[in-house]
Amino acid sequence: MAILVTGGAGFIGSHTCIELLNSGYDLVVVDNLSNSSMASIKKVEEITAKKVPFYNVDLLDKDSLGSVFLHHDFESVIHFAGVKAVGESTQNPLKYYQNNVMGTLNLCEVMQNHKVLKMVFSSSATVYSPSASGIMTEENLLGASNPYGRTKLMIEELLKDLSASNNNWSISILRYFNPIGAHSSGQIGEDPKGTPNNLLPYIAQVASGKLPIVRVYGIDYDTIDGTGVRDYVHVVDLAKGHIKALDKVKTSNGVSIYNLGTGKGYSVLEMIRAFERVADRKIPYKIEARRDGDVAICYADPSKAMLELGWVAVRDIEEMCEDAWRWQKNYPEGYTMSEMMNKF
Template structure:
């Protein structure tokens, strides 16, 4: 059984691939390396001692994607590829609509042509938009507030229509909350291009000395300490969720959405305090304006995933901070993108 993983060299993708390989799956990885690293592929192979095909291909390259389906017997797809920055999507909406939606359209068309009708889709909690109450369950009103979230919501709708037209399709829509942390080996982790958009890599880069101080976007939210509250989930727990969802889509047909989160919200200040406690390193920080498209409070009700997928997050906030720091301390400059001497 071969699982095609799009975006498999990225942060979530690499951890998901590692879990798939450890569980005995054969994988085929495709990634355009725009926001990921070939070094992550090499490290996955080193950690597992296993080989697998890797294609340096963009989903927008239909001919290149066709080659992947022709050269491999694909049984299911885990679709993680796409642009992912909320702030950047507000500034460059057309790039997000083109990359995320057209790339997914090409993928689904090829899956249909090759009769591969099982897919786990990397969606996002941003599809809920500005929520009136928390925790957020899957039946909450949908309405994204930025271009990134809208691409995820539109892809969910595209897949819903696809299933309605052909009920043989089996689809899991995984609505991620906020992935943080790294593999416990310190060998795989989050390595963003340029200045980090997400909180944890910003904190770890300050801690390792790459950045002077943490900028906190907004301290006037209607939260206990004024900073934004999010549901942070360890990336390894998130990766395990993909395996549970894969088992679900392989077992039958249908389309379902699942929240992957811990069900607990932490503010930015609480994350800083937890990180400082775990590492003993002080994180200097300043406050700046809110980012366009951000909301104050967002955390999940993950009970549906527990009931239907048998999945529950296992790692706490201190594990997330500790593993994130182990990765950054061992890799101060990430995967060192200027060095690609490895064969994969």
Template sequence: MAVMVTGGAGYIGSHTCVELLEAGYDVVVVDNFDNSHPDVLRRVEEITGRTLFREAGDVRDRTFLEQVLKRHKCDAVMHFAGLKSVAESTEKPLHYYDCNVVGTIRLLEAMRSVDVKKIVFSSSATVYGEPEQLPFNEDHRLAPANTYGRSKLVVEDILRDIHRGNKNWHIAILRYFNPVGAHESGLIGEDPKGIPNNLMPLIAQVASGKREKLMIWGSDYPTRDGTGVRDYIHVEDVAKGHVRALKKLAEPQCLTLNLGSGQGYSVFEVIRAFETVTGQIIPYEIAERRAGDIAEYYADPTQANEILNWTAQKTLSEMCQDMWNWQSKNVV
């Protein structure tokens, strides 16, 4: 089976390409490399010992996508391409809706035109918004608090509408929580341009000396140590979840599933775990809470466990170790 992976040179996309290749799939990566590096794909091939196909282009170019799907006789699509900064989405909402929503519409139009009706979509736990209860299950109210989350929810709604209109579509919507870590080889990992949006890359940059200290935004939350609690999940576990979802789509359906560990860790707990694993001291400064930040956020992964036979396997210590291995070898 040939799978087109949009955004396949990105953080989660590249790790999923590894899992797909190792599972025996043919992989066709579509990426415009705006926020990724072409060399990542060479590293994916080095890890797997297999060759993938590269197609440089934009997901908003329907004609280009149709040509790629036909040329490689693709059977399915994994859709990672898009923008993902919450802060930037607030500053540039039109840009986010154009890339994330319009780009997906163009992709779906291209798929329909060449009769490819199988897609795994990279969504996000941000579609939930402020928790009414914890942990989040898939039936929780959907009320995203920022443009990024709303762009993901719009795409989810489009996919659900497509399936309601045509039951022959095979659709999996995966809402994941906080992917961290890197491939255990240290060859691929998260290398964000500019200031990282997530805690673990910031900690790693402080540990490596690239950043003087970590800013902790709020220590007075109603949590066990006053800092925010999040569900961290190893990126390799997330990637494996995508492959499990693709296999589950043998029959037409529309699945919506959380990918999370089900365990929340505070900022201080992540810092201590990173210090224990690496032997590095992480200097930090406490600052005021940021507007819109939520005290606790973690998943109920029961449905993914039951439907996909998938559970997150890697521990917080392994997440920290793999992140540090990647940071030490690659990021300066």
């Protein structure tokens, strides 16, 4: 039996595919490539020396998705597929509700029809309301502040209702904090289309000269240096968390929720300084006004994942930056350039 990985060509999905294959799993990837590249699947195959069955299918196309289930005997599903830019979600909320919520509804219906009732779901720390302490446990108050976060919160509620209706469902919900880094080979990493929405790939592109300057939003927060503090977790550590969650759904029923983070916070300026040390160059930045909705501090309490899953993030901030910089140097224009080079 195989594991279905939706969105498996994306940043976190492709790294998880490597960990799955290295752990002895057979897998199948479904991805519509709207925000990813087939090149990442080819790199996964090169790194693991294993073939990855791939279907270019959108979860909104329920019939095509159903045909994938007809051709494979699935044990579980790891569900990454969806759109994920917070800023874009405020400008085009309908796109986010349609892709994320409707896509998951279709997936769950097809899974139920084929009696595949085990899922690991890719959620987000954006489901939480701001906390005075900045420390987030799984019991913190929920209340997403943007359409992207609200789609994740809606899906979490959907999955809880689904499980309540049939106790044969087994679901692990993983609330990520800020995934960064890349595979140590430097062959797969974060390949944003257009200007990066996340801090580290933005810093990396400034370090490489692709972008001119890092914009730092806010210098007057009550933090170590006045800039916002976040929990950054290496994408390989995060991928390994999915393997642990997969083990969990095999042996349990109901819904379990886990934070995946390091339990440590780093400020924006600390991240810039760390990347400067790794890249051995100055990274220009400009202080600008705070952005609406940003909070001073947000980091995970990951103790539940440690206790119940046996998962701990082990890679430090230097290794995160080193791996991200190696990827950036190898693919300064992302996969697009590498694909063009391969044609000649």
